[in-house]
């Protein structure tokens with residue numbers, strides 16, 4: 202007997218990340234090969250004709266797990282009885298737009314979507330915020346949904362994590378699966394700090410620290426960090442479009458690893474804060490810089506929230 206379908210929302214569903222993401226979700230890569238899915242697809246009204254095309258393509262994939270597709274521009278439809286919400290859509294930066302005005306527009310969107318989660322979604326809903334500024338949008342959504350545990354909200358840093366892991370793996374000539382405990386601290390921007398001080402690499406049959414495996418501290422403290430920090434900009438420069446395939450893959454990794462094992466009842470708590478990590482002065486200065494950026498953005502966002 203097949204399980205009851207779960208209801209999964211993707212916002213920004215007519216956009217380029219969603220175009221890479223929806224197929225993976227609908228074919229079972231995230232919630233499991235035996236979990237039927239109802240996909241709710243939210244975008245703004247002018248994008249509904251495009252969204253209709255995406256719906257047609259999903260139908261044409263003839264996927265066994267995809268039970269229903271509900272495209273809409275209405276929050277009360279999109280957020281109803283959700284098990285999982287992936288909030289990809291946000292206000293993009295327009296020519297000449299001030300950073301403050303952009304933040305204000307996004308606070309309005311995520312306040313409204315947070316309230317819709319609070320009102321219409323299941324209380325057990327797992328929420329992943331992708332739309333930038335992702336960290337602050339996530340905070341706004343969580344604050345606007347007081348009846349849903351804040352632990353159930355997270356924002357996407359997995360793309361940065363995957364980028365860092367892959368850079369280390371390529372340098373060592375091993376698969377990325379043999380690199381673990383890379384950390385990304387701070388804002389999802391060029392001040393983020395990819396930290397390899399706790400990273401372990403499985404190479405030539407033994408487990409080494411990243412520093413011992415790579416034997417080039419200058420690279421690890423220099424070009425490695427800037428490459429990861431500026432990877433998004435490098436992709437835009439080359440592709441003339443922002444990362445979409447890799448963002449979609451990261452969303453799937455994130456949802457599967459930290460959210461949905463509990464959704465599927467494997468275990469109750471699927472993430473925790475790691476205490477007592479040793480942090481050296483080099484790391485601390487980099488963490489402080491990116492934390493300051495987040496605090497500033499939070500303080501501005503809160504004034505727009507009116508709390």
Ligand SMILES: NC(=O)c1ccc[n+]([C@@H]2O[C@H](COP(=O)([O-])OP(=O)(O)OC[C@H]3O[C@@H](n4cnc5c(N)ncnc54)[C@H](O)[C@@H]3O)[C@@H](O)[C@H]2O)c1
Nearest residue numbers: 213215216217218244245290291331332333335357360448
């Ligand atoms: N956190 C990360 O690692 C990460 C990585 C890549 C991209 N992003 C961000 O993800 C977002 C989407 O990227 P994309 O390349 O798919 O952009 P895109 O412009 O191709 O698509 C965004 C879609 O969102 C829709 N949208 C805008 N406002 C909306 C709203 N209020 N409700 C529902 N839909 C809305 C747009 O109409 C559009 O269809 C951007 O904010 C981007 O900066 C984050």
Ligand SMILES: *[C@@H]1O[C@H](CO)[C@@H](O)[C@H](O)[C@H]1NC(C)=O
Nearest residue numbers: 333334335388389390494498
């Ligand atoms: C934090 O990162 C986001 C991208 O997620 C960026 O849009 C924002 O400008 C950054 N914040 C600050 C204060 O620089």
Ligand SMILES: *[C@@H]1O[C@H](CO)[C@@H](O)[C@H](O)[C@H]1NC(C)=O
Nearest residue numbers: 378379403404405406407408
């Ligand atoms: C480490 O890599 C070797 C192959 O090089 C593999 O056989 C072994 O299982 C790996 N160990 C771990 C812990 O992944």
Ligand SMILES: CC(=O)N[C@H]1CO[C@H](CO)[C@@H](O)[C@@H]1O
Nearest residue numbers: 324325350352353463469471
């Ligand atoms: C990580 C996570 O999703 N935590 C919680 C989400 O909310 C439910 C209750 O609504 C908790 O049981 C989960 O542990």
